[in-house]
Amino acid sequence: MLRVKRQDIEDLAVGAAILGTGGGGDPYIGKLMAHQVIERKGPIELLDPAEIDDEALVIPSAAMGTPTVLIEKVPSGDEAIKAFELLQKYLNKKATCTCPIEAGGVNSTIPFVVAGAMNIPVVDADGMGRAFPELQMVSFTIYGVKASPMAMADEKGNGVLFETIDNLWTEKIARVTTIKMGGTAWIALYACNGNKFKESSICRTVSKGIEIGRSLREAKARGVNQLDALLDSTSGHLIFRGKIVGVERANIGGFARGEATIQGLDDYKGQTMTIRFQNENLVAEVDGRIIASVPDLICIIDSETIKPITTERLRYGYRVLVVACPCSEKWRSSEGLKLVGPKYFGYDIEYQPIEKIARGG
Amino acid sequence: MLRVKRQDIEDLAVGAAILGTGGGGDPYIGKLMAHQVIERKGPIELLDPAEIDDEALVIPSAAMGTPTVLIEKVPSGDEAIKAFELLQKYLNKKATCTCPIEAGGVNSTIPFVVAGAMNIPVVDADGMGRAFPELQMVSFTIYGVKASPMAMADEKGNGVLFETIDNLWTEKIARVTTIKMGGTAWIALYACNGNKFKESSICRTVSKGIEIGRSLREAKARGVNQLDALLDSTSGHLIFRGKIVGVERANIGGFARGEATIQGLDDYKGQTMTIRFQNENLVAEVDGRIIASVPDLICIIDSETIKPITTERLRYGYRVLVVACPCSEKWRSSEGLKLVGPKYFGYDIEYQPIEKIARGG
Numbered sequence: 218m219l220r221v222k223r224q225d226i227e228d229l230a231v232g233a234a235i236l237g238t239g240g241g242g243d244p245y246i247g248k249l250m251a252h253q254v255i256e257r258k259g260p261i262e263l264l265d266p267a268e269i270d271d272e273a274l275v276i277p278s279a280a281m282g283t284p285t286v287l288i289e290k291v292p293s294g295d296e297a298i299k300a301f302e303l304l305q306k307y308l309n310k311k312a313t314c315t316c317p318i319e320a321g322g323v324n325s326t327i328p329f330v331v332a333g334a335m336n337i338p339v340v341d342a343d344g345m346g347r348a349f350p351e352l353q354m355v356s357f358t359i360y361g362v363k364a365s366p367m368a369m370a371d372e373k374g375n376g377v378l379f380e381t382i383d384n385l386w387t388e389k390i391a392r393v394t395t396i397k398m399g400g401t402a403w404i405a406l407y408a409c410n411g412n413k414f415k416e417s418s419i420c421r422t423v424s425k426g427i428e429i430g431r432s433l434r435e436a437k438a439r440g441v442n443q444l445d446a447l448l449d450s451t452s453g454h455l456i457f458r459g460k461i462v463g464v465e466r467a468n469i470g471g472f473a474r475g476e477a478t479i480q481g482l483d484d485y486k487g488q489t490m491t492i493r494f495q496n497e498n499l500v501a502e503v504d505g506r507i508i509a510s511v512p513d514l515i516c517i518i519d520s521e522t523i524k525p526i527t528t529e530r531l532r533y534g535y536r537v538l539v540v541a542c543p544c545s546e547k548w549r550s551s552e553g554l555k556l557v558g559p560k561y562f563g564y565d566i567e568y569q570p571i572e573k574i575a576r577g578g
Numbered sequence: 579m580l581r582v583k584r585q586d587i588e589d590l591a592v593g594a595a596i597l598g599t600g601g602g603g604d605p606y607i608g609k610l611m612a613h614q615v616i617e618r619k620g621p622i623e624l625l626d627p628a629e630i631d632d633e634a635l636v637i638p639s640a641a642m643g644t645p646t647v648l649i650e651k652v653p654s655g656d657e658a659i660k661a662f663e664l665l666q667k668y669l670n671k672k673a674t675c676t677c678p679i680e681a682g683g684v685n686s687t688i689p690f691v692v693a694g695a696m697n698i699p700v701v702d703a704d705g706m707g708r709a710f711p712e713l714q715m716v717s718f719t720i721y722g723v724k725a726s727p728m729a730m731a732d733e734k735g736n737g738v739l740f741e742t743i744d745n746l747w748t749e750k751i752a753r754v755t756t757i758k759m760g761g762t763a764w765i766a767l768y769a770c771n772g773n774k775f776k777e778s779s780i781c782r783t784v785s786k787g788i789e790i791g792r793s794l795r796e797a798k799a800r801g802v803n804q805l806d807a808l809l810d811s812t813s814g815h816l817i818f819r820g821k822i823v824g825v826e827r828a829n830i831g832g833f834a835r836g837e838a839t840i841q842g843l844d845d846y847k848g849q850t851m852t853i854r855f856q857n858e859n860l861v862a863e864v865d866g867r868i869i870a871s872v873p874d875l876i877c878i879i880d881s882e883t884i885k886p887i888t889t890e891r892l893r894y895g896y897r898v899l900v901v902a903c904p905c906s907e908k909w910r911s912s913e914g915l916k917l918v919g920p921k922y923f924g925y926d927i928e929y930q931p932i933e934k935i936a937r938g939g
Contacts, residue, residue, distance in 0.1 A: 303741065307668065375747050378739035380664065386736050393754040 218268060219424070220260035221339070226251045226326060228430030231524060233317075233325030235429055235451065235540075236422065238514045239528040240497035241321010241348035242284050250294045251326040254333035261329050262338035264314060266420050273313035273411035275340060276304060278331040279324050279404050281352070281369070281391065284496060285466070285473040285529040286400030287323065294330040296370050296403035301331050303376045304368035304405040316340040318355060318407065319348040320422050322527060327403075339423065344407060346419035346545040347514050350472055350496040352391060353384035354557045356547045357407045360417030367391065367406035371398040396471040419545045433523055443523035444538065451516075454575040456501060456509055457490045457539035458482050458520070464531045472496050477517070477531050479539065490539060492517065494528050499562050501539060509541040510559040512548035513571040516540045541571045579629060580785070581621035582700070587612045587687060589791030594678075594686030595886040596790055596812065596901075597783065599875045601858035602682010602709035603645050604888055611655045612687040615694035622690050623699035625675060627781050634674035634772035636701060637665060639692040640685050640765050642713070642730070642752065645857060646827070646834045646890040647761030648684065655691040657731050657764035662692050664737045665729035665766040677701040679716060679768065680709040681783050683888060688764075700784065705768060707780035707906040708875050711833055711857040713752060714745035715918045717908045718768045721778030728752065728767035732759040757832040780906045794884055804884035805899065812877075815936040817862060817870055818851045818900035819843050819881070825892045833857050838878070838892050840900070851900060853878065855889050860923050862900060870902040871920040873909035874932040877901045902932045 221229075230244035230251075255261060269275065278297050280287065305311055314337050315328045325343075332339045344355030352364055364387035367379045377394055381387040387406070395402040409417070429450045436446035447453060459479040466475035472495050481488035491502045498515035500507050509515050517526045520536040547553055549570065555561065558568045582590075591605035591612075616622060630636065639658050641648065666672055675698050676689045686704075693700045705716030713725055725748035728740045738755055742748040748767070756763040770778070790811045797807035808814060820840040827836035833856050842849035852863045859876035861868050870876050878887045881897040908914055910931065916922065919929045 307739070373747070374743040375751065376741035377751060378668075378741075380737035380739075382735040386734070390736065390738060390755055390758050393758045394751055397751050397754045 218265070219263040221263050221329065222260045223252060223255055225427050226255065226329065228434060229325055229423065229427045230322050230430065231433060232429030233320045233426035234322035234525040234527060235516050236346070236426055236514065237321030237324070237348040237525070237527065238497045238516055239494050240284060240350065241319055241325065242280055242323020243288055243527055243529065244322030244525070246287065246291060247323035247326035250292065251329040253294065254330050258333040261332050263423060264338045264340050266340055266342045266415050266418060269314060269340060269411040269414065271410065271412035274310055274408060275314055275316060275411060275414045276301060276312040276405050276408045277318040277344065278315045278328045279318040280327060280401060281404050282395045282401035283468050283471060283473045284527060285468060288529055290372065290399060290401060292372065296372050297327050297331050298334045299370035299376060300368045300403045301335065301405040303370060303378060304366060304408065307366055307368065307378050308408060312337060314338045314340050317343040317423065319343055319345040320426055321348045324348065325423060325426050341423045342418035342420045343422040344418060346422050348497050349557055352388040352406070355407065356419050356545070357409065357417045358384050358556060359547065359552050360413065362407055362409050362413060362417050364406045366408070367404060369394060369402045369404050371402050392471045400468065400471070419547060447518065447523060447540065451540065451542040453516070453540040453542040454571055455538060456541045457503065458485050459490060459537065461531060461533055461535045461537060464533065473528050479537060482536070492539070495562065496528060500559060500564055501541065507564065507566055508574060509571055510564065510566065510568060511562060512544040512553065512557045514542040514544060516542065543571055579626070580624040582624050582690065583621045584613060584616055586788050587616065587690065589795060590686055590784065590788045591683050591791065592794060592885060593790030594681045594787035595683035595888060596877050597707070597787055597875065598682030598685070598709040598886070598888065599858045599877055600855050600889040601645060601711065602680055602686065603641060603684020604649055604890065605683030605886070607648065607652060608684035608687035611653065612690040614655065615691050619694040622693050624784060625699045625701050627701055627703045627776050627779060630675060630701060630772040630775065632771065632773035635671055635769060636675055636677060636772060636775045637662060637673040637766050637769045638679040638705065639676045639689045640679040641688060641762055642765050643756045643762035644829050644832060644834045645888060646829060649890055651733065651760060651762060653733065657733050658688050658692050659695045660731035660737060661729045661764045662696065662766040664731060664739060665727060665769065668727055668729065668739050669769060673698060675699045675701050678704040678784065680704055680706040681787055682709045685709065686784060686787050702784045703779035703781045704783040705779060707783050709858050710918055713749040713767070716768065717780050717906070718770065718778045719745045719917060720908065720913045721774065723768055723770050723774060723778050725767045727769065728765060730755060730763045730765050732763050753832045761829065761832070780908060808879065808884060808901065812901065812903040814877070814901040814903040815932055816899060817902045818864065819846050820851060820898065822892060822894055822896045822898060825894060834889050840898060853900070856923065857889060861920060861925055862902065868925065868927055869935060870932055871925065871927065871929060872923060873905040873914065873918045875903040875905060877903065904932055
């Protein structure tokens with residue numbers, strides 16, 4: 218068991234935003250929310266999945282919607298607590314612990330806000346090991362864990378509970394509700410016992426996020442190459458370096474959808490990369506050829522600061538590095554690829570693991 | 579206390595569809611649903627509001643959405659029971675009785691389906707005394723009764739519970755959910771104790787519907803003028819007679835919206851009436867002048883059969899009578915008119931009671 222303190226949250230917000238591959242929320246907003254709670258309540262326990270009882274009730278906590286809205290409609294944190302309490306009330310049972318549903322600048326830190334308010338620990342695991350745009354895209358789905366009953370709350374005080382026939386229907390109905398609530402909402406879902414959670418979750422995503430953030434910070438302090446630290450801590454591959462020359466982005470169907478065009482620099486001079494996203498970066502093409510795709514992680518990093526740039530912050534002129542990292546092995550199964558592979562998102566290509574592409578296909 | 583039998587349901591389906599002013603669902607579908615239950619369970623009790631205990635828990639039961647869809651997606655009745663049970667589970671309390679939320683061919687008969695399944699009586703009252711398109715448009719809202727917690731279910735087995743800050747927010751969020759569920763959904767809402775219910779409901783809408791249907795049936799059997807029977811039993815005024823020469827209708831925002839154009843016949847020759855609707859008929863204009871409007875009832879009646887024609891069945895060629903009837907006095911207060919008056923629907927006119935217009939303004 219770890220105790221997560223202020224510095225860990227600083228590191229987590231950065232590291233998790235890298236794992237968030239453009240989505241999962243802005244790290245600055247995410248860390249502010251968690252800092253408030255830790256200041257008031259002290260450090261929050263982070264439990265290894267192996268430490269939780271088989272009979273424990275784990276309820277993940279998250280934000281849903283388009284991150285583009287979240288930076289204008291800054292949350293207080295109470296929304297997430299309200300959703301969590303609504304689900305507990307409906308289940309007529311208290312959660313033993315909470316955890317993130319995905320990695321991201323906001324979605325990795327919200328569970329700490331909820332944990333602080335509820336006086337429960339956070340489990341060091343999530344349902345993605347990265348971020349994905351849709352609710353059913355979690356390893357829990359592969360293992361038959363139901364998203365519903367799911368609770369949702371907004372900053373106005375509205376709450377909704379969903380009891381759906383499958384996780385895709387949870388996504389469909391919850392998405393239109395989120396749009397009506399103003400583009401973002403706060404959720405509690407995939408309530409699960411400890412036994413099932415250990416089988417179905419992606420372990421140690423939280424500590425991995427902290428570790429990535431810490432290794433970047435320490436590299437900077439020691440004056441060593443931060444990019445090397447990033448590639449080491451993420452098992453990542455540098456796949457492009459350039460300048461953003463175009464960003465198209467629109468809120469469509471409750472998501473931030475669009476693409477960024479990057480003009481190559483240095484070794485990549487003369488090449489153009491296009492990264493298409495739906496909240497998260499989905500595919501990276503160079504001159505029309507896809508060179509990395511979901512479920513592997515495609516991260517856009519500011520070349521100067523070696524900090525992640527989320528979808529909603531992308532803009533003309535940024536000098537960036539593009540790093541691709543291997544996803545959890547759970548996503549590379551045929552069931553995993555059916556849920557989150559390139560075909561689901563409308564790209565008619567076979568998924569190739571980034572390690573294989575990096576070795577030259 | 580009355581016991582509602584097969585013949586009463588036949589009469590109610592017709593009479594309530596007249597009160598439904600174009601909305602509230604198709605009387606044929608509505609009566610089939612209730613007949614099934616009465617065949618299996620026997621007659622259903624209809625309680626006068628005065629008979630219910632102050633501590634009784636009344637939970638109204640209804641369908642929501644566009645009636646145009648309902649005639650293609652015929653319900654089994656189980657959807658309404660599922661919504662009702664979901665709300666009972668959430669409240670952790672059993673309803674003492676149910677009632678309609680509005681009058682209509684389907685919405686007046688659904689409560690009998692639920693009552694049969696739950697072995698509880700139906701209360702002879704509703705929240706409109708007619709039908710209106712939006713959830714917050716009930717006399718309950720005027721008296722501060724909250725629509726939420728509200729439960730919704732669809733035919734696929736999905737359920738949703740709403741806990742909203744006000745009744746307009748219930749409408750907003752429930753409407754998008756209904757659209758996503760396929761255009762119609764089944765709901766339980768405005769749970770209320772007997773004391774508050776007696777104050778806030780519109781009394782005896784169910785028996786009024788039965789009475790209208792019965793008087794039409796008896797007039798027909800005796801060979802006397804059915805139109806007179808209709809005008810007598812509804813306190814209605816004949817405002818037009820003609821032939822439908824045009825219907826424009828589209829599903830927009832989860833409602834059947836549009837207008838019907840009627841070319842005058844007999845005394846009305848040379849005149850043209852336009853009736854604009856949003857599920858229900860909202861305003862009737864003759865040659866551009868509004869001659870009847872919400873909250874009064876505007877009913878389109880087949881001239882040959884003296885049966886109501888609902889919005890979704892309007893079509894070119896029907897010979898029709900248009901009858902306007904006074905609404906409940908509850909709607910004529912300034913609070914009532916704010917909720918359901920012509921201005922709410924975007925018509926910049928002052929509401930005039932139909933009796934006053936009929937006397938020559």
